[in-house]
Amino acid sequence: MARPKTHDESLRLRLLHRAAATVFDRGAAALSLRQLAADVKTSTTAVYSLFGSKAGLLSSLYQEAVRLFAERLAAVRPTGDPADDVIRIGLAYREYAVANPHLYAILFADRGVQCPSDSGRPREVVETYRPLVDAVRRGQRAGQFGTASDPEVIALSVWGMAHGLVSLVLSGNEPPELAVAGCYERALRALVTGWRGGEGSAAGRAAS
Amino acid sequence: MARPKTHDESLRLRLLHRAAATVFDRGAAALSLRQLAADVKTSTTAVYSLFGSKAGLLSSLYQEAVRLFAERLAAVRPTGDPADDVIRIGLAYREYAVANPHLYAILFADRGVQCPSDSGRPREVVETYRPLVDAVRRGQRAGQFGTASDPEVIALSVWGMAHGLVSLVLSGNEPPELAVAGCYERALRALVTGWRGGEGSAAGRAAS
DNA sequence: GTGTTTTCGTAACGGTGTTGTAATACGCTG
DNA sequence: CAGCGTATTACAACACCGTTACGAAAACAC
Structure with a gap:
């Protein structure tokens, strides 16, 4: 029907893993969605389509x-x-x-x-x-x-x-x-x- | 010598008092220097000349x-x-x-x-x-x-x-x-x- | 090949703490 | 009394944030 999804479960896990690494050694306050998206080579939109918001991402981490x-x-x-x-x-x-x-x-x-x-x-x-x-x-x-x-x-x-x-x-x-x-x-x-x-x-x- | 100081002890206390009120019922994260300065009818510069930074202000509050x-x-x-x-x-x-x-x-x-x-x-x-x-x-x-x-x-x-x-x-x-x-x-x-x-x-x- | 639809990246919005800069307002001098 | 020097302030710019609106991209239907 439309263009294929790349914001899939795999990307979700990669984002979660990278975010966990950052939070693990620098704390939740040091987590930036822009930086996170750049690290995983995607856009901030991915976080919003997969987690809803930064709070949602932290909730999954929680x-x-x-x-x-x-x-x-x-x-x-x-x-x-x-x-x-x-x-x-x-x-x-x-x-x-x-x-x-x-x-x-x-x-x-x-x-x-x-x-x-x-x-x-x-x-x-x-x-x-x-x-x-x-x-x-x-x-x-x-x-x-x-x-x-x-x-x-x-x-x-x-x-x-x-x-x-x-x-x-x-x-x-x-x-x-x-x-x-x-x-x-x-x-x-x-x-x-x-x-x-x-x-x-x-x-x-x-x-x- | 120069223009008279208005960033004095009195202003310092007013800033501290107003910041304490905000922190008291909305938490430290809800404290904005711009809003604080506007409330006390001064500029954000006052916070920096009197407390050095937001952290300094919070430290005084501490x-x-x-x-x-x-x-x-x-x-x-x-x-x-x-x-x-x-x-x-x-x-x-x-x-x-x-x-x-x-x-x-x-x-x-x-x-x-x-x-x-x-x-x-x-x-x-x-x-x-x-x-x-x-x-x-x-x-x-x-x-x-x-x-x-x-x-x-x-x-x-x-x-x-x-x-x-x-x-x-x-x-x-x-x-x-x-x-x-x-x-x-x-x-x-x-x-x-x-x-x-x-x-x-x-x-x-x-x-x- | 054109349309349609879903999806995504970019750019903009409003906000933050912080900092550079220019205007201010006084005391001193001529 | 005019004008300069200077300490001191206010304002705007900077870099960054989370979030959102929007246009471009991509695959299928006809």
Whole structure:
């Protein structure tokens, strides 16, 4: 009927791959559609016909990053010690973030900054912490965590601590004379220990 | 000697104030120097003679935000229960972040994104967690925390958990069926409890 | 060979931060 | 009081961005 399509799946992958490379080592802000199109020897129109907009391109990149992240966390196989599984998931979390800081930044970027089109759909990052919830649930059944709190709550606290310490490092807000790397695991273990006997045993009940 | 200066301290404050207002409710990305200059009825040159660049302006804004943040955390007066002081500092942390999300975002933004000029100097955010370290130190003396870890390490874990949970909320990565608001304090208390008896009492020593 | 239709590259639009340049407005001098 | 010197400012140009309108290109139908 008309001229043959060159904005096909192959070009889509090439664009995605090149964009991933740029974002990987220079960040999402350093990604220019003009430069990207020139690198892949096409025009900016290709990005718009294949991804809709720059936000759409970043959204596809986001999907890919989340997939890798979920794979990395799911690769932590359960052992007979669920509490230790939680720690190892936390370590894998940190490992991924340190290895791919810019992809990690895309994962946890502000909602407003990115994906203004499909902001209705929930972000899939939250799906990646399912293995953590499962580990906590197994730990509760094994008596390693108190049953006073839902496993989701305990998992969220671990998730928050991992994300917080990793974010401090990646954003350059690490205390100067104190390396997070050296106490990350100890902090996680302290938290796990704190959930053991149910919360609020020592300092609880005062406020709230 | 020449025409009178209008790019003086007064204009500097007006620019800073107007920029703060814009950043406060629309974020740093929505701040345009042209719009800012028009609002204050001057030219963009004023920003460059007073702040050097947009990054310089944001850096001044950063200083201001850090000052407010430090004030808010220092306003938590020590009581006879240091462990509870730690919790209350954590709650104040969250309160500030939720009340001023965009200022909080400036505080913990990527180093690369912002302040490319004065990136040599250490960031002052780390200074704001001094009250937390002090509270932990008092708690150790009172026997509420184990002495196996430096107070800086314990404080950093609390700092990380607060920052992590708050960041998850602000970036829109909160689990859908689970409000952080409802378990934030419980998580902090669990962590404090976990540091009580020295770390690693239950799940320790397995890895590492 | 002409028409039609789909597709794509180019160029333009409105916007940004930044910088070069020319006009301004005063103090000093004659 | 006129005019110069100069510090200081406003304006316009520059290079770049994401996005979009539009005309050219290409393959099929007749």
